[in-house]
Amino acid sequence: xxxxxxxxxxxxxxxxxxxxxxxxxxxxxxxxxxxxxxxxxxxxxxxxxxxxxxxxxxxxxxxxxxxxxxxxxxxxxxxxxxxxxxxxxxxxxxxxxxxxxxxxxxxxxxxxxxxxxxxxxxxxxxxxxxxxxxxxxxxxxxxxxxxxxxxxxxxxxxxxxxxxxxxxxxxxxxxxxxxxxxxxxxxxxxxxxxxxxxxxxxxxxxxxxxxxxxxxxxxxxxxxxxxxxxxxxxxxxxxxxxx
Amino acid sequence: xxxxxxxxxxxxxxxxxxxxxxxxxxxxxxxxxxxxxxxxxxxxxxxxxxxxxxxxxxxxxxxxxxxxxxxxxxxxxxxxxxxxxxxxxxxxxxxxxxxxxxxxxxxxxxxxxxxxxxxxxxxxxxxxxxxxxxxxxxxxxxxxxxxxxxxxxxxxxxxxxxxxxxxxxxxxxxxxxxxxxxxxxxxxxxxxxxxxxxxxxxxxxxxxxxxxxxxxxxxxxxxxxxxxxxxxxxxxxxxxxxxxxxxxxxxxxxxxxxxxxxxxxxxxxxxxxxxxxxxxxxxxxxxxxxxxxxxxxxxxxxxxxxxxx
Numbered sequence: 001x002x003x004x005x006x007x008x009x010x011x012x013x014x015x016x017x018x019x020x021x022x023x024x025x026x027x028x029x030x031x032x033x034x035x036x037x038x039x040x041x042x043x044x045x046x047x048x049x050x051x052x053x054x055x056x057x058x059x060x061x062x063x064x065x066x067x068x069x070x071x072x073x074x075x076x077x078x079x080x081x082x083x084x085x086x087x088x089x090x091x092x093x094x095x096x097x098x099x100x101x102x103x104x105x106x107x108x109x110x111x112x113x114x115x116x117x118x119x120x121x122x123x124x125x126x127x128x129x130x131x132x133x134x135x136x137x138x139x140x141x142x143x144x145x146x147x148x149x150x151x152x153x154x155x156x157x158x159x160x161x162x163x164x165x166x167x168x169x170x171x172x173x174x175x176x177x178x179x180x181x182x183x184x185x186x187x188x189x190x191x192x193x194x195x196x197x198x199x200x201x202x203x204x205x206x207x208x209x210x211x212x213x214x215x216x217x218x219x220x221x222x223x224x225x226x227x228x229x230x231x232x233x234x235x236x237x238x239x240x241x242x243x
Numbered sequence: 244x245x246x247x248x249x250x251x252x253x254x255x256x257x258x259x260x261x262x263x264x265x266x267x268x269x270x271x272x273x274x275x276x277x278x279x280x281x282x283x284x285x286x287x288x289x290x291x292x293x294x295x296x297x298x299x300x301x302x303x304x305x306x307x308x309x310x311x312x313x314x315x316x317x318x319x320x321x322x323x324x325x326x327x328x329x330x331x332x333x334x335x336x337x338x339x340x341x342x343x344x345x346x347x348x349x350x351x352x353x354x355x356x357x358x359x360x361x362x363x364x365x366x367x368x369x370x371x372x373x374x375x376x377x378x379x380x381x382x383x384x385x386x387x388x389x390x391x392x393x394x395x396x397x398x399x400x401x402x403x404x405x406x407x408x409x410x411x412x413x414x415x416x417x418x419x420x421x422x423x424x425x426x427x428x429x430x431x432x433x434x435x436x437x438x439x440x441x442x443x444x445x446x447x448x449x450x451x452x453x454x455x456x457x458x459x460x461x462x463x464x465x466x467x468x469x470x471x472x473x474x475x476x477x478x479x480x481x482x483x484x485x486x487x488x489x490x491x492x493x494x495x496x497x498x499x500x501x502x503x504x505x506x507x508x509x510x511x512x513x514x515x516x517x518x519x520x521x522x523x524x525x526x527x528x529x530x531x532x533x534x535x536x537x538x539x540x541x542x543x544x545x546x547x548x549x550x551x552x
Contacts, residue, residue, distance in 0.1 A: 002353075009350040013343070017336035017378075083331035089299055092323035092351055092399070 006093040011101035018075075022109060025071060029113030032066065033059045037121045040180060051181075053128050053214060056121035057207040058180040060114040061142065065173045065199065067110045068146025073166040076151065077159030095240040099151065099233065106147050107140075114139070118210070132212035139209070142202045145225045148232025149198065155239035172199075179203040198228040245401055245432045246273040246296065250305035253291055265291040267456040268305070273401070273449075278423065278433045280447035282440055282542060288456040289436045290330060293403055296434075297321055310400060326351070328394035330405035330436070332386050335378020340370065340389040343378065344396050351397035364392050368418045383410035388419070395422065398431045405436040420446050444538040452545055459545045464538050471541040472506070477515055479503040479522075480529040487527060490518050501529075506536070 036059040079085045154162040177199045194200035201221035208217035253266040265288045294300040298318025307314040314321040348356045451461035481501040492511035519531040
């Protein structure tokens, strides 16, 4: 099949082209995710198990947001400004194949950080992980949403604008999003905003699959992610095919 | 016929509603196994035309057919028929030339791809010493050659080369032209986009000169030259940059530093040589040469004539 053949070689091309950078990113991701679990406990004077569980189940979401909405847009911005994006568009393959191969690479980057930080958190704090069978599909769905939305806006916006937006997102996701603490601590207007934005739904779904006996996600959360995911990838493919 | 461009017009509008006519009713066609030169200054509309041939841009008017089928209807097909070397450098990152070229070959041909072709190609361009060096560490010329190899390793029916010899050293330029010529022996057609007119003259079968989005003239290099003039040109290196008296048989002249170029009627050749020899004997000029009009002269004549209007 052409599609599989194309996927294989596009993947290899993109992977090898970024090899050095990818290894570096994997290391950073591991450090960041361990850092979130350990570092945030310093913010709380006497962290109870509940707070630690929130942090431990929030860290993977932060990693996925960080990858999809911050690092990826920066990479796309660079590819746009140095002409690589234009070159990609001349390849004799379906553009969705390029997007698929790139998505696989981003997924590979995030997995080690998430797994290692979960182990570290478990051995240090035993916060009460309770893995549900949904963990793999949930991780995949959150990752795809994050990556898809990242592609969508970084293809749509100029490199400078998407860089600025990604800076706002990293700050907003860490400090003003119900990822590492419960939603009800936020002011009401932010709560309403987070009902629409995908970050809250990502966090809820992640928590529900990592600690199934403590948290649960609503159907609304899944629908929210699905919509954002489709919007993101749809937008990215639209821009790639645009003339 | 491999490519048929028919009445293509492309207009870009920027935010200030200024309209830029990048391509203005362009028509040309390219036959099998032909090297076609697309000459023009920066911003003449060459790359815009190329992007439309590849289906990356849609013409506002007109149509483009590749092997008899419209590009508008199947842009994906256009990308598999054409292989391209872009004008800008391809950022290879950590890819080595060998990896990049091999993967591109496999992407195009799959299992039918013969990795030996990469070795043959690298040998022909004398670039084996870079074959396994990371792209980031390569010189500009080596990167450019790698991008060239990516375009020709498994060529489609039409290879589009946008300024392929930029940054490439003179020796390897020759090898590169040989590789291009060999491509056409297998029936592949080549579009050579360039503003390096002198080089193109030797390489192309036919040529079109584009200026401000319009084709000023097209044909074989000698047809293009004849369309402008049958004059001779004399090129002189002056001993100093001082102005010298222009001889009476001169039809037109221009001076760039110590380089002085005169055009003359073929009937005046003997008086011109006599004059030049005298000047040289008196030490006023270093050396001189006489040649038929080059395509560069035609090019400059055509593009500057337009500017005077």
